[in-house]
Every structure is written in structure tokens, then in C-alpha cells.
Amino acid sequence: MEEMLSHTYEYSKDAVASVQKYLLKNEVPVDLFEPYMEEIFTQLKGKPFKKFLESSRIGF
Numbered sequence: 001m002e003e004m005l006s007h008t009y010e011y012s013k014d015a016v017a018s019v020q021k022y023l024l025k026n027e028v029p030v031d032l033f034e035p036y037m038e039e040i041f042t043q044l045k046g047k048p049f050k051k052f053l054e055s056s057r058i059g060f
Contacts, residue, residue, distance in 0.1 A: 011039055
């Protein structure tokens, strides 16, 4: 998990544009960060999360 958190991630241009559009209008809808969350969830499904689950640092 530490490896995943130590790497920067560039969000898609569409996700950034969607959030910026609302922030520039001083609007904050409840689902403002939904595009980012979808990309984060996709990343968590990958290799870094699997490595975390297999590590000895969690108490399963």
C-alpha cells in the first residue's frame, strides 16, 4: 500500500476538466469528485492492492 501511496497518479483529462468546470464556477455538487473516485477504484483493483492483501502487515 505504501508503494501505491508514494507514486503520483495523473488523472485523465476528462476527470480533471469535469472537476475544474465546477470549481471555476464555485459550485460543489455532491458527486464532484466521482470521476476521480472511479479512476482510484480502478487503480485499487490492480497489482498494488493485491500486493497489500498478500503482505504480512495486515492481520488476516
